[in-house]
Amino acid sequence: MGIPASVREATEEIRKVRQARRYRPDPVPDDVLHELLEIARWTGSSRNTQPWHFVVITDKEQLRQISRLRPPIAWVAEAPLAIAIVLDGASETSEAYDEGRVTERLLIGARLLGLGGGVAWFGDDAQQAEAKRILGIPAERAARSVVVIGYPTTTKDHRPNPVEGGRKPLSEIVSYDRVGGARA
Numbered sequence: 001m002g003i004p005a006s007v008r009e010a011t012e013e014i015r016k017v018r019q020a021r022r023y024r025p026d027p028v029p030d031d032v033l034h035e036l037l038e039i040a041r042w043t044g045s046s047r048n049t050q051p052w053h054f055v056v057i058t059d060k061e062q063l064r065q066i067s068r069l070r071p072p073i074a075w076v077a078e079a080p081l082a083i084a085i086v087l088d089g090a091s092e093t094s095e096a097y098d099e100g101r102v103t104e105r106l107l108i109g110a111r112l113l114g115l116g117g118g119v120a121w122f123g124d125d126a127q128q129a130e131a132k133r134i135l136g137i138p139a140e141r142a143a144r145s146v147v148v149i150g151y152p153t154t155t156k157d158h159r160p161n162p163v164e165g166g167r168k169p170l171s172e173i174v175s176y177d178r179v180g181g182a183r184a
Contacts, residue, residue: 023148025078036149048159060077066120083147118148
């Protein structure tokens with residue numbers, strides 16, 4: 001039995017998820033944002049702790065302040081929306097894993113909902129502390145990044161010295177049964 005066309009379409013959409021840094025100014029409709037937050041809410045987490053709280057940021061001044069934390073995230077200022085992922089701060093190791101899961105889920109969800117997304121990391125400890133101040137996040141909580149959401153105008157990296165895109169072939173990144181093992 002083959003893979004149904006709808007599954008192939010979904011996997012093709014997942015393969016098309018790219019970091020977007022330029023967006024149209026159009027706001028994300030509330031019903032679409034709600035659906036995206038539901039997708040994030042249902043993300044699995046270590047021991048089902050669900051250690052997150054999401055801060056939806058649409059205030060242009062807050063987006064501008066976040067964009068000034070580090071030069072590489074200056075593009076955040078022009079985005080219509082960002083979602084800060086705030087973690088409980090109870091377990092750095094498991095919460096880092098959970099943060100990655102929910103971040104990727106937001107990016108995939110955005111793509112499936114006709115949007116685009118990008119991740120902006122706040123930076124070092126001092127920059128993270130400043131981001132928490134901007135967003136009113138208590139010091140004991142962890143907050144390292146925002147997922148920016150909107151209608152992308154391009155996924156081309158416009159920053160100076162962009163990294164080349166593309167992917168390594170599976171033959172370079174997959175082994176079977178042990179590192180370097182070939183398929184029998």
